[in-house]
Structures are given as C-alpha cells and as structure tokens.
Amino acid sequence: xxxxxxxxxxxxxxxxxxxxxxxxxxxxxxxxxxxxxxxxxxxxxxxxxxxxxxxxxxxxxxxxxxxxxxxxxxxxxxxxxxxxxxxxxxxxxxxxxxxxxxxxxxxxxxxxxxxxxxxxxxxxxxxxxxxxxxxxxxxxxxxxxxxxxxxxxxxxxxxxxxxxxxxxxxxxxxxxxx
Amino acid sequence: xxxxxxxxxxxxxxxxxxxxxxxxxxxxxxxxxxxxxxxxxxxxxxxxxxxxxxxxxxxxxxxxxxxxxxxxxxxxxxxxxxxxxxxxxxxxxxxxxxxxxxxxxxxxxxxxxxxxxxxxxxxxxxxxxxxxxxxxxxxxxxxxxxxxxxxxxxxxxxxxxxxxxxxxxxx
Numbered sequence: 001x002x003x004x005x006x007x008x009x010x011x012x013x014x015x016x017x018x019x020x021x022x023x024x025x026x027x028x029x030x031x032x033x034x035x036x037x038x039x040x041x042x043x044x045x046x047x048x049x050x051x052x053x054x055x056x057x058x059x060x061x062x063x064x065x066x067x068x069x070x071x072x073x074x075x076x077x078x079x080x081x082x083x084x085x086x087x088x089x090x091x092x093x094x095x096x097x098x099x100x101x102x103x104x105x106x107x108x109x110x111x112x113x114x115x116x117x118x119x120x121x122x123x124x125x126x127x128x129x130x131x132x133x134x135x136x137x138x139x140x141x142x143x144x145x146x147x148x149x150x151x152x153x154x155x156x157x158x159x160x161x162x163x164x165x166x167x168x169x170x171x172x173x174x175x176x177x178x
Numbered sequence: 179x180x181x182x183x184x185x186x187x188x189x190x191x192x193x194x195x196x197x198x199x200x201x202x203x204x205x206x207x208x209x210x211x212x213x214x215x216x217x218x219x220x221x222x223x224x225x226x227x228x229x230x231x232x233x234x235x236x237x238x239x240x241x242x243x244x245x246x247x248x249x250x251x252x253x254x255x256x257x258x259x260x261x262x263x264x265x266x267x268x269x270x271x272x273x274x275x276x277x278x279x280x281x282x283x284x285x286x287x288x289x290x291x292x293x294x295x296x297x298x299x300x301x302x303x304x305x306x307x308x309x310x311x312x313x314x315x316x317x318x319x320x321x322x323x324x325x326x327x328x329x330x331x332x333x334x335x336x337x338x339x340x341x342x343x344x345x346x347x348x349x
Contacts (some may be wrong), residue, residue, distance in 0.1 A: 029222065029224065029306060030221065030222045031219055031220070031221040031222075031306045031307045031310040032219055032220040032221070033310075061312075061314035061315075062315055074280040075280060075305070075314070078305035078306075078308070078309065079309060082304065082306060082309050085304075100309075102212060103309065103310065103311065103312030104312045105212050
C-alpha cells in the first residue's frame with residue numbers, strides 16, 4: 001500500500017481504491033425509464049423542495065395511508081431515494097408523479113386528481129338543493145290545499161240538494177235504530 | 179300504505195345502498211395491474227454471483243420475473259412451485275429470473291444454497307427495478323412473453339395451476 005501511495009505521489013495522482021462489491025452492483029444496476037427528463041438538472045434548493053413535495057404527495061406502497069415522507073419502511077425509503085434521483089436528473093414533478101401512477105395506479109397519490117373527486121364534493125350540495133326544492137314544492141302544495149279547504153267550507157259541509165231527501169231518510173232511520 | 183313516503187325513502191336509500199354495494203366490490207388493498215399488456219421495463223442488474231444480467235438476454239424468449247425476499251414466508255411457499263416450473267419449462271426455452279427485494283444478498287445466498295434454484299437471482303440496489311415494475315410487496319411475479327409484453331402479474335405466491343396455465347399460454 002505504501003509503495004502504491006509513493007508511486008501515486010511520484011506520478012502526481014491519488015491511488016484508486018478498488019470499488020466495493022456493493023458499488024459495482026449499484027453501478028451496473030440500470031432500469032430504463034419511459035421518457036427522458038424534460039428539464040435540466042435543478043439547483044440544490046429547487047431539487048430539495050421538489051423532492052419534499054413529491055415525497056409528501058406520494059403514498060408509501062406498503063403502508064396504509066402514510067406518505068413516502070412519513071413512513072419509516074424500507075420500501076418507502078427506496079421510493080424516496082428514487083424520487084430524489086429522478087428530481088436531480090431533471091424530471092419534472094408531473095413526470096415523476098405520472099411515473100409512479102403509471103406503475104402503482106392512481107392509489108399511489110395520497111390526494112387523487114381534482115377531476116376524480118370534484119363530483120364527491122358537489123354531490124352533497126346537489127342533494128341539499130334538490131331537497132330544498134322538493135320541500136318548497138311540498139310546502140306550497142300544502143298551503144294551497146289548506147287555502148282551498150278554508151275558502152270552500154260549503155263543499156264539505158253542505159250536502160248536495162239532489163241527495164238531501166236520501167240523506168234525511170238515512171238520518172231518520174239511524175235515529176230510529178239508536 | 180303511504181306510497182309517497184315509501185317512494186321518497188326509496189329514492190334516498192336505494193342510491194346509498196348501491197354506493198355501499200359498489201364499495202364492497204372494491205378491495206382497498208388491491209394493487210394496480212397497470213403494467214399488464216405493456217412492454218416490460220428493461221433492466222440490467224448483477225446476479226448474486228457477480229455476473230451481469232440484462233432482461234435483453236432473454237432475446238425473444240418468455241421470461242418469468244419473480245420478486246422475493248428471505249423474510250417473506252409466502253415466497254418460501256412459492257419456491258417449490260418455481261423450482262418445478264423451472265425444471266419443466268426451462269428446457270423449453272422459458273427464462274426464470276428472481277429479483278431480491280429489500281434483502282441482504284448473503285441471506286439470499288444461504289437460503290438458495292439450502293433450498294436450491296435453477297435461475298439467476300439479481301440484486302436490485304435502491305429497489306429501482308422493483309419500483310419500475312410497481313412492486314408493492316413480495317412475492318410478485320411477472321410473466322413476460324417472447325415479444326417482451328407483460329401478459330400477467332401475480333401478487334402473492336403463484337400456484338402450480340396459475341404457473342402452468344400461464345406458461346402454456348405463453349409458449
């Protein structure tokens with residue numbers, strides 16, 4: 001080792017330490033991505049902010065309801081590191097989100113896209129509006145019926161003159177029975 | 179019987195019950211099979227013996243890619259099925275490849291020495307390949323046909339029946 005360092009010093013270079021097996025494995029490991037990054041690699045501050053946003057927005061694949069940032073699992077750590085790598089290569093937030101959604105499905109987003117759940121927020125409002133409208137119609141109808149009853153008591157209490165003799169006879173017979 | 183009240187009740191409850199029934203049909207733990215029917219992501223990794231391996235090496239042959247780990251009990255249940263399938267379908271041109279998921283290479287070597295294997299087991303540093311395949315737990319197995327298309331993804335241990343049926347369809 002001493003000879004190597006001396007030789008390196010003489011040649012003006014640092015001796016190259018052999019790579020560990022893990023480094024070699026890591027260096028050889030590649031996986032094709034569906035598309036190239038859309039931007040140049042961002043500066044450190046932008047990259048950190050983007051990574052943070054994505055790690056908070058995406059769900060840990062092996063947890064229930066935890067983001068990548070919140071989960072201590074190995075799978076979430078691997079996903080967090082992958083997000084960091086992709087951000088540093090210049091992939092945009094949309095590209096990275098799409099990459100994960102493409103593989104894990106829409107489930108991987110903690111907050112689903114607006115268009116998917118907008119209807120859910122509109123549904124209760126629609127139910128209240130329809131209910132109010134129905135109540136209004138029902139209230140008006142009740143009031144109208146009440147008014148009709150009040151305005152024409154004769155229709156209820158005054159017997160038809162044509163059936164008056166029959167009515168009187170029935171009443172008489174009932175009186176006899178009672 | 180008040181038909182108006184009954185109708186109003188039905189109008190409110192029937193959609194709610196239908197919504198709940200729809201919910202019962204969905205398994206919240208079910209993962210996406212989004213990659214089925216699509217080209218398999220190409221990866222290059224290193225085997226436990228230090229040899230490089232690329233999915234391109236399959237070269238127009240069907241491939242079974244199995245993500246596993248030694249800490250996963252269902253993977254151990256699945257192992258004999260993989261062994262038998264590799265013995266039967268390996269000579270027929272099917273490539274079997276295992277990718278180690280969130281595990282130590284030394285533990286995998288020890289397990290495979292005990293249990294045997296007829297396929298290369300690859301290290302996946304950083305889990306990049308697992309992420310590219312949308313792996314959310316092990317075991318997960320991907321059946322890739324000769325054109326490089328993922329024809330089936332199986333989450334959980336592959337049964338003998340599924341293994342044979344899928345491979346026969348692919349050949």
